[in-house]
Amino acid sequence: MSNTRFTDPSKPLAERKCVPCEGGIPPLTREEAEKLMPELNDWMLIDDANLLAKSFRFKDFAETMQFVNKVADIAEAEGHHPDMTVSYGSATIELMTHAIGGLSENDFIVAAKIDKLGASAE
Numbered sequence: 001m002s003n004t005r006f007t008d009p010s011k012p013l014a015e016r017k018c019v020p021c022e023g024g025i026p027p028l029t030r031e032e033a034e035k036l037m038p039e040l041n042d043w044m045l046i047d048d049a050n051l052l053a054k055s056f057r058f059k060d061f062a063e064t065m066q067f068v069n070k071v072a073d074i075a076e077a078e079g080h081h082p083d084m085t086v087s088y089g090s091a092t093i094e095l096m097t098h099a100i101g102g103l104s105e106n107d108f109i110v111a112a113k114i115d116k117l118g119a120s121a122e
Contacts, residue, residue, distance in 0.1 A: 006105050013039045013112035016105070018078040027102020036108045041115045050102040052095040052111050056119045061088050067119050074113045080106040082114075 007016050013036065028036075030049035037045065043054045058064040068084060068091050075081040083094040093114060095107040 013105075013108050014116050016109045018080040018106040018109050020079060021097050021099050021104055021106060023099040025100055025104070027097065027100045028104060033103050033108075036105075040108065040111050043111050046094075050096060052103060052107050053092065054111070054114075055090060055092040058089045058091070058119070064089060064091055067091060067117065070117050071114055074110060074117075078106070078110055078113070080110050082110060 007019055027050060030045070033045055033049045037043065040052075043052050045051070046053050056064075056067060058067060064086060068086055071082065071084065071091075071093060080095075080097075083096075085092040085094075093111075095111055096102065097104040097106055
């Protein structure tokens with residue numbers, strides 16, 4: 001992995017900060033994405049490694065919404081926003097850097113910060 005594509009590879013993903021992406025760089029290769037996966041808990045690479053996704057289960061709608069609101073706070077702080085699907089007792093989070101049509105380090109940073117919320121995967 002080229003250091004110019006990553007903010008600080010010596011730091012864990014959850015301690016890094018997203019960098020605005022306006023395009024002009026290629027998305028991570030499958031190999032680059034797979035090297036970052038061990039830092040995440042139960043996320044899946046989808047669509048030929050162009051998307052990160054994870055589903056979470058909760059006891060009720062209120063707990064689901066508390067989680068979704070915490071994810072929204074992370075997204076706002078990082079300036080990088082996931083797609084979220086919310087149901088009564090579950091939420092699915094999908095991450096992709098739309099400006100480049102695939103995954104960037106930002107997607108992995110946000111996923112790692114979501115993992116720190118401690119919610120369990122579906």
